[in-house]
Amino acid sequence: MELSDDITSLxxxxxxxxxxxxxxxxxxxxxxxNHIPADYQTYPGLIKAKDIEPKETCAVKLTIKGTVNTLRxxxxxxLNVTAGDETGTVMLSWYNMPYLKKVLKPGMTxxxxxxxxxxxxxxxxxxxxMMDPGEYEELEGQLSPVYHLTKGLTGKSVQKAxxxxxxxxxxxxxxxxxxxxxxxxxxxxxDSFEKIHxxxxxxxALYARKRLVFNEFYFFIRNVRRLKxxxxxxxxSFPMMESALCTRFMESLPYELTxxxxxxxxxxxxxxxxxxxxxxxxxxxxxxxxxxxALLAMLDAAANGFQAALxxxxxxxxxxxxxxxxxxLKGFDINCVLLTxxxxxxxxxxxxxxxxxxxxxxxxxTHALITDLVEFKSLALAITDEQHRFGVxxxxxxSDKCGGKMPHVLVxxxxxxxxxxxxILYGDLDxxxxxxxxxxxxxxxxxxxxxxxxxxxxxFIRDEVKKGHQxxxxxxxxxxxxxxxxxxxxxxxxxxxxxxxxxxRVAMLxxxxxxxxxxxxxxxxxxxxxxxxxxxxxxxxGVDVPNATVMLIEDAHMFGLSQLHQLRGRIGRGKDQSFCxxxxxxxxxxxxxxLQIMNSTNDGFxxxxxxxxxxxxxxxxxxxxxxxLSFRIGDIFTDAKLLQQASDYADSHPLSxxxxxxxxxxxxxxxxxx
Ligand code: ADP
Ligand code: MG
Numbered sequence: 001m002e003l004s005d006d007i008t009s010l011x012x013x014x015x016x017x018x019x020x021x022x023x024x025x026x027x028x029x030x031x032x033x034n035h036i037p038a039d040y041q042t043y044p045g046l047i048k049a050k051d052i053e054p055k056e057t058c059a060v061k062l063t064i065k066g067t068v069n070t071l072r073x074x075x076x077x078x079l080n081v082t083a084g085d086e087t088g089t090v091m092l093s094w095y096n097m098p099y100l101k102k103v104l105k106p107g108m109t110x111x112x113x114x115x116x117x118x119x120x121x122x123x124x125x126x127x128x129x130m131m132d133p134g135e136y137e138e139l140e141g142q143l144s145p146v147y148h149l150t151k152g153l154t155g156k157s158v159q160k161a162x163x164x165x166x167x168x169x170x171x172x173x174x175x176x177x178x179x180x181x182x183x184x185x186x187x188x189x190x191d192s193f194e195k196i197h198x199x200x201x202x203x204x205a206l207y208a209r210k211r212l213v214f215n216e217f218y219f220f221i222r223n224v225r226r227l228k229x230x231x232x233x234x235x236x237s238f239p240m241m242e243s244a245l246c247t248r249f250m251e252s253l254p255y256e257l258t259x260x261x262x263x264x265x266x267x268x269x270x271x272x273x274x275x276x277x278x279x280x281x282x283x284x285x286x287x288x289x290x291x292x293x294a295l296l297a298m299l300d301a302a303a304n305g306f307q308a309a310l311x312x313x314x315x316x317x318x319x320x321x322x323x324x325x326x327x328x329l330k331g332f333d334i335n336c337v338l339l340t341x342x343x344x345x346x347x348x349x350x351x352x353x354x355x356x357x358x359x360x361x362x363x364x365x366t367h368a369l370i371t372d373l374v375e376f377k378s379l380a381l382a383i384t385d386e387q388h389r390f391g392v393x394x395x396x397x398x399s400d401k402c403g404g405k406m407p408h409v410l411v412x413x414x415x416x417x418x419x420x421x422x423x424i425l426y427g428d429l430d431x432x433x434x435x436x437x438x439x440x441x442x443x444x445x446x447x448x449x450x451x452x453x454x455x456x457x458x459x460f461i462r463d464e465v466k467k468g469h470q471x472x473x474x475x476x477x478x479x480x481x482x483x484x485x486x487x488x489x490x491x492x493x494x495x496x497x498x499x500x501x502x503x504x505r506v507a508m509l510x511x512x513x514x515x516x517x518x519x520x521x522x523x524x525x526x527x528x529x530x531x532x533x534x535x536x537x538x539x540x541x542g543v544d545v546p547n548a549t550v551m552l553i554e555d556a557h558m559f560g561l562s563q564l565h566q567l568r569g570r571i572g573r574g575k576d577q578s579f580c581x582x583x584x585x586x587x588x589x590x591x592x593x594x595l596q597i598m599n600s601t602n603d604g605f606x607x608x609x610x611x612x613x614x615x616x617x618x619x620x621x622x623x624x625x626x627x628x629l630s631f632r633i634g635d636i637f638t639d640a641k642l643l644q645q646a647s648d649y650a651d652s653h654p655l656s657x658x659x660x661x662x663x664x665x666x667x668x669x670x671x672x673x674x
Contacts, residue, residue, distance in 0.1 A: 002171050003029045010164055020153040021161075029165050030669025033193045034632055035158065036212065037145035042204060043113065047142060048355060050087035052116045052123055055485065059113040059136060060125075061085060062092075068101045074494055079104070083112070090116075091124045095480055103130075111136040115485065127480065145201055162197045164184070172667045180668035184645060186211045189668075211635035219670035220631070221424065222663070225655055227395070228428035238380035240272040243303030246296050249332065253292070256396065260284070260436035261293050267432045268297050271408065274335035278381075280409035281426050283415075284434030285604040286569025287441070290412045291544075293434075294383050295325055297410060302334055302361040306380030308365040311370070313386050313541060315340045315515050316522045320544060321385070322364045323526070339365040340375065342515050370397045378402075383410040386541045414541075414566065417608060421636055424647045435605075443574040444602050446584045448556070448595045457552055458499045458583050464550050465504050465531045471550035471577065473534045474567055476558045478510045478520030486585075487554040493534045500532065509535040537563065539570055550581070556595055557586035561611035562637065564595075565604050572602075611637055 001009055008018045021027070026035050046059050062083035071078040079094045092102075092112060094100055112485045113136065114128025131139075139441060147158045171190040174181070181188065187207055196209035250257065257265070264282055271278035284290045298308035312318040322338040329336065337360035339351040354360040358377030363369065370382070378517055388443045399406045411429065422431065449457070461471045473496065477488035493508040500506060507530040512559050513610055518538070524530045526545045531584065533539070533548075538558070556564060564582070572578040582595050598609045665671050 001029070001165075001168050003165070004666060005029050007032060007161070010161055014160065017153070018159070023150045024148055024153065028669070029169060032131040032161055033197075034212070034669060035147065036196050036209070036633055037205075038148050039146045040143045040199065040202065041146050042143055043136070043139040043141065046111065046136075048087040049085045049090055052090060052125070052277070053119045054116050054123065056357070057113075057115045057138060058125075059111055060090070060142075061109065061133065062090070062112050063109045064104055064106050065089060067106060068104050069144060070098070070328070079565075091119070091122050092128060093119070093124055093126050095127060099477065117485065142202060143205070145197060145199075147362075155412070159197065162193075165484065166194055166197075175663050175668070180574045183438070183529055184214070184649070186214055187638060189215070209633065213631075213639050213642050213668065214646050215668065216582055216631050216634045217324075217643050218649060219665055219668065221427075221647050221650045222655065224425070224427045224664070231656065234277045234279075234406045235271075236275055236277050236408075237402075238272075238301075238304075238306055238407060240300050240304040240306070240380070242269050242273075243300050245303040245332070246299050247445060249296065249328075253328070253329070255438060255440065257292070258289065258434075258436045258438055260434040261289055264293050264432040264434055265296050267430070268293070268410065270298070272297070272300060272381075277406045278410065279429050280410050281429040281431045282410065282412045282434060283417075283422070283431055284412070285437070286414045286566060287573050288414075288434040288437055290434065291321065291324060291412070291514075292328070294385070294410065295328065297381060297383065299334065301381040301408075304380070304389070306378050307355070307358065307361060307363060307376050308381040308383070309365070309369050309376070309379060310383045310385060311365060311367050311387075313366070314538075315342050315366055316518055316538075317385065317543065318365050319519055319523070320526065323366065324544065325362070332359050335359055336362045336364060338365060339369060341368060342519055367394075370394060370401060374401075376401055379407050381408045381410065385412045386414060387411060395636060414569065414604070415551065415562065415608075417636065421640060421643065424509050424643060425636065426671060440575055441572060442575075442577045444568060444578045444580050444601045446568075446580045446582065446602075448584055448592065450587075451583065451585055453581075453583070457583070458496070460579070460581075461532060461550055461552065462500055465500075468523065468547075470528065470530075470545065470547050471532045471552065472539060472548055472567075472570055473532060474553045475534065475536060476555050477637050478512050478536055486558055489534050489536055492554065496532060496534060504532060505530045506532045508532055511536060511538050537567065539567070541566065543570055544573060545570070549574070549576050549578040551579075552581045552583065555585050556582035556598075557584050557588070557591040559627070560629060560637070561594060561597060561607050562604075564598050565607045566597070569604075608637070648662075 005012055007021050007026060008015065015257050026032050044057070044059055048059055049060055049062065052058055052060060052108050060209065062085055064260065065082045065084055069080045071080065077096055077098050079097065079100055081092050082089050082091050084090060098148055111131045111133055112128045113131065117124050117126050145159065147155050174189045176184070176186065187213060191447045192208040192211035195204050196212060199205035199208065265529060268278065268280065271280055272442060282290055282293065294310060298310065301308035310321060312321055318338065320634050322336065327337050337351050343351070352374060355363055356375040356377060373654065382398055395406070399666065417425065464471060473492065475487040475489045475492050477484060477486050479490045481488065489508050489510045493506055498507050507521050509518060509523060522543070525533045528547060550570050551568060553564065553567060569581045571580060582598055584592055584595050586592065595606060601607060
């Protein structure tokens with residue numbers, strides 16, 4: 001068995017299980033190894049019923065006392081049953097697990113492991129796991145990995161698969177020599193996989209993680225260098241002249257471009273006319289107005305007789321761009337075409353035809369535009385929105401689409417990163433920084449509060465809606481979870497509907513919904529048909545609804561600062577005063593300090609550098625990565641030191657030929673960085 005093999009090459013993994021693995025991003029055995037635990041769980045010693053404390057995770061040996069009571073609340077089925085030992089009783093509850101009714105018999109004794117909560121003045125173990133005493137004994141005191149899973153896939157099955165791979169596969173020789181490892185203080189590659197999945201303690205897991213992060217950064221940096229070497233040589237196959245169309249378009253806008261927008265557009269015009277193909281990153285804080293600059297570049301392409309494509313990370317964003325851009329182009333004779341997976345086959349066929357025949361001058365879609373079989377007549381400019389990475393593989397696909405000629409590439413990102421990191425990460429790109437917000441904007445007003453403030457927050461939201469505005473409410477989770485008491489979108493939507501009353505329309509949005517549903521919800525919100533949108537971080541990138549003036553972020557302490565900044569960027573986009581309420585439920589001084597940074601500034605670059613200062617290695621596990629710059633394992637902020645080390649190591653081991661230096665990305669399972 002080779003590590004590059006498909007996951008189905010493991011015994012016991014058929015197509016059905018493979019499909020589940022695929023849902024969490026695991027297709028090959030390398031990907032399985034890189035599917036590292038999101039966190040680790042320790043199993044505490046058994047306690048007695050009387051010692052159960054609310055909000056604590058505990059394990060108790062209990063006997064089922066009564067019969068199971070089933071409730072249905074808003075489509076949710078809830079099972080309740082009392083259980084106890086000689087010291088007291090407690091209520092056990094499960095959501096959406098109706099089959100347990102047959103399992104839970106009076107007199108049955110098991111170990112129940114879960115989190116205690118107060119529900120209606122009663123102590124309640126919610127969604128707990130049930131185990132035989134022997135089974136629990138084996139786990140007790142151990143550090144056990146918690147994986148990102150999907151329905152039907154258990155942590156046990158992931159662990160079992162990893163075990164087999166560790167046992168049966170031969171690892172490639174470590175490209176770091178023992179001496180190099182010692183001087184970098186990193187473990188051997190094969191050991192680090194063993195230890196990240198089966199650590200003795202947290203220390204060991206952290207040490208293993210260091211190596212995996214180093215790897216990921218190192219291979220990424222090599223790719224950036226490779227791109228840089230090649231980019232220098234790419235000639236400009238699509239030279240363009242500045243067009244009168246753009247001047248006319250600028251005059252038609254209801255506002256004047258900011259200085260930063262004008263400067264950036266000037267950079268672009270120079271690139272489009274120069275000897276080499278454009279390779280530019282626009283780094284501009286949320287709300288700085290990147291879209292209109294992208295549109296100007298696309299208009300230039302159209303005026304010069306070429307096609308331009310704008311690619312968004314999600315369908316929701318693609319649809320939104322289409323709507324905004326066609327709005328701005330009213331009265332201009334420019335043909336814009338949308339192509340997304342959510343369209344009907346017939347619509348897609350029509351769009352493809354117009355793209356292939358050249359009728360479509362501006363094409364808007366997701367990255368499927370270059371990965372799928374879309375044919376362009378004369379694509380000369382490719383723009384990716386809200387993406388920092390545009391790797392070797394994507395570039396190759398792009399030039400293949402253009403008969404081997406490399407079109408101009410423009411990458412737009414709102415992730416504010418400090419200069420030193422930017423140079424490492426974007427070494428291959430020219431950078432335009434848009435560091436100026438449109439003048440008409442009022443700075444967002446912020447506050448950090450705790451749960452006691454909720455009634456006030458709800459009445460504030462109600463008042464804003466009454467004024468005709470809209471609001472976002474952000475929760476960390478999609479649904480009720482057994483391992484966290486953070487707010488979830490599903491329950492919170494019900495709660496808000498109750499609190500806000502019938503005349504306020506509340507909708508919900510999260511990543512587990514089907515693309516079509518998500519689009520519909522987003523469309524309703526952007527057209528003002530719903531007032532309040534309860535959502536996970538899926539709205540964090542790019543969504544533009546200027547009428548939204550309030551954002552309430554529940555469990556704000558759970559998010560990274562840069563991510564909070566991205567989220568907050570969804571408001572303050574129009575002419576009205578906007579407000580951001582950070583709900584801190586942590587009761588931790590340190591976490592509150594972080595939130596005070598959000599309170600004190602709206603400047604993304606300041607947020608990012610403070611973030612960098614505050615985040616220590618302790619935060620790594622169980623911490624959501626910084627928005628869009630998501631490596632699988634590493635985090636550019638927390639792991640900034642490793643990023644520097646990887647960069648230094650790449651400096652001292654320069655690429656020897658155009659195509660590499662003998663270290664094969666695929667051999668080390670890092671092809672996904674291409
Ligand atoms: P982002 O940089 O986050 O992608 P957008 O391009 O979505 O920002 O722009 C945010 C909002 O600002 C949009 O509603 C857009 O119409 C508006 N906008 C863009 N440029 C200006 C400007 N120079 N003056 C006023 N409003 C502007
Ligand atoms: Mg944008």
